[in-house]
Amino acid sequence: MNQQVEKLYRIAQQKERRIIGLMSGTSLDGLDIALCRIGSSGQETTLFLDNFTTIPYDTTFRQRIREIFAKRHIDQQLLCALHAYVGKTHGELINRALEQWNIPSSDVDLIASHGQTVYHAPQRLTGETILPNSTLQIGDGDHIAHITGIITLSDFRQKHVAAGGEGAPLAAYGDFLLFSSETENRFLLNIGGISNFTFLPKKESELKAYATDLGPGNTMMNQFAFEQYGLEMDENAQIAKKGTVDIALLEALLTAPFLHADFPKTTGPELFNLAYLREAQTVSNTSSIAPENVLATLNKFAAQAIVDGIIRASAELEDVHIYVSGGGIYNPLLMKNIRDVFTSVSVSSFSSLGLNPDAKEACLFALLANETIAGSPSHVQQIKDSPAICMGKISLPY
Ligand SMILES: Nc1ncnc2c1ncn2[C@@H]1O[C@H](COP(=O)(O)OP(=O)(O)OP(=O)(O)O)[C@@H](O)[C@H]1O
Ligand SMILES: CC(=O)N[C@H]1[C@@H]2OC[C@@H](O2)[C@@H](O)[C@@H]1O[C@H](C)C(=O)O
Structure with missing residues (x-):
């Protein structure tokens, strides 16, 4: 078996996982990084926030995202580059946070990355009937996994769209x-x-x-x-x-x-x-x-x-x-x-x-990754219009 797949299999069987959740919201203020300890899964889930920081984006990063953010007509070359660049930047910011916290990357089991929403287009906005609901988050997970050496789950919203939702809120x-x-x-x-x-x-x-x-x-x-x-x-x-x-x-x-x-x-x-x-x-x-x-x-x-x-x-x-x-x-x-x-x-x-409000959304993505790796989707029957699905794509570091 591929060693990385074997590692993931072991992580899924642990009683508790250390998962970094990332959120970069519509305000473009910075990257929220939440290191969570998540026990069990489903109805038995426990979550403790061990460390949290928001690292502000620099002006250039913000300006580049703004050039394409929520705009219908954009430079495709820039979109293409930013998909890699946001992933790379997020990976580097995680490394910086881990260094500040004095925590080696080998102590972290998984990263759960929301990415940066650049366009959200449910049919209720577009008026389309043939083209489906759609939403686009950039910041590729392979870059984050490669730079940090940590198995990364990303792009959580696509499965929700595929199963008939609008991709949000999760x-x-x-x-x-x-x-x-x-x-x-x-x-x-x-x-x-x-x-x-x-x-x-x-x-x-x-x-x-x-x-x-x-x-x-x-x-x-x-x-x-x-x-x-x-x-x-x-x-x-x-x-x-x-x-x-x-x-x-x-x-x-x-x-x-x-x-x-x-x-x-x-x-x-x-x-x-x-x-x-x-x-x-x-x-x-x-x-x-x-x-x-x-x-x-x-x-x-x-x-x-x-x-x-x-x-x-x-x-x-x-x-x-x-x-x-x-x-x-x-x-x-x-x-x-x-x-x-x-x-x-x-x-x-x-x-x-009992949870830092600024960390709430980043913790949510850590929890969604935990469910995908170790959970079962049964409890979601109690949530309206929420398909019982595992979300996020898995990126291996090498
Ligand atoms: N002291 C303050 N005074 C006024 N507004 C503030 C202050 N501090 C934060 N805000 C507002 O909160 C915003 C940041 O909120 P938050 O980080 O929750 O947004 P986000 O996560 O980017 O958004 P979303 O949840 O929609 O993706 C700022 O852009 C600002 O508008
Ligand atoms: C498409 C997208 O990024 N939506 C975000 C955004 O920020 C707030 C609101 O709009 C919510 O729908 C969602 O995020 C939260 C975390 C969610 O999915 O629950």
């Missing part, structure tokens, strides 16, 4: 195993570039768990802050706090059919972008309002899409508790806009469930 698979409760109906709200939640019904409930995207999260605020002020974000909502919400613009922004479609559903900056803003400004006759008012309105828009979605999903439920993660928790105005609505529902940081 969060329900992990959240269901780790965070379901006996006493609470939980909404695990993540506010990254795009906002999404996982609904986890009480354990004895007949309802099924599911995950869904909700709306723009931080992405439109980030894009506008970059265009108008050259800033990566409206840090601490300093600019939005100086503005006022323009109701006509807000109402125009809230008309996207995506926002009113049934759950689960997915979206991305392919829809929620500055072109979408400009269209809403034209329709609402607000093209010349001050930039701080636009930011205040975009902030309110992101909050409203979240609030409307959760209210709709929780209408018939009692004992509802919302746990929030993602970079949006650091935006005080966004959190205020959300909390002001949920006066009788408790809204807590996801950290109260």
Whole structure:
């Protein structure tokens, strides 16, 4: 037997695996690296986060990705090169993190790499009926395996698409195993570039768990802050706090059919972008309002899409508790806009469930790799619209 296949076979039989989960989100801020210790699999899964870091991308890396990110028309030569370059860079960043943590690569069993989403195209966005749902994450797993010497699983979303899904959100698979409760109906709200939640019904409930995207999260605020002020974000909502919400613009922004479609559903900056803003400004006759008012309105828009979605999903439920993660928790105005609505529902940081919120998505991919190598897909019958599948492609180091 090939020694690497034999090694993988041994890893699959271990009681516990050390898996590095990687996430590089739509905000393009950096690479999240989570070293997890994962015991058992399926309903018996345990997960401990041993080490976590986010290594920020340098400006050149960010600029290169931005040249193709969420764009319909791009330079194919650049796409081709970035597939290798992102893989190579991610491999090098893992080596750097392991060195900082003083952990030899031989102590790590597997890497689980999400890659960098560059385009997300469900049929609900494209309007296609013949061409299928599709999504593209770059950063080839062979490069990561070769550079780190660690067996790598990557490209998790393709199997979900192949089995009839939109390729996202995948969060329900992990959240269901780790965070379901006996006493609470939980909404695990993540506010990254795009906002999404996982609904986890009480354990004895007949309802099924599911995950869904909700709306723009931080992405439109980030894009506008970059265009108008050259800033990566409206840090601490300093600019939005100086503005006022323009109701006509807000109402125009809230008309996207995506926002009113049934759950689960997915979206991305392919829809929620500055072109979408400009269209809403034209329709609402607000093209010349001050930039701080636009930011205040975009902030309110992101909050409203979240609030409307959760209210709709929780209408018939009692004992509802919302746990929030993602970079949006650091935006005080966004959190205020959300909390002001949920006066009788408790809204807590996801950290109260015992896991660093910034590491949540990277841990999810470590858990998905664990399921693929050592799990059985039986429990996913309790998750709505989630095909029982093993996700991720396996890359051997040499
Ligand atoms: N202090 C802050 N003030 C305002 N916004 C902040 C602050 N800190 C983080 N953010 C927002 O959070 C974003 C990063 O969030 P996160 O890392 O969760 O996104 P992501 O993982 O890239 O997105 P996704 O989950 O959609 O893929 C930043 O781009 C910024 O918009
Ligand atoms: C295509 C894609 O990369 N989608 C991401 C993105 O970031 C948030 C939201 O949009 C979610 O649908 C998904 O990520 C999380 C980790 C998921 O799959 O659950």
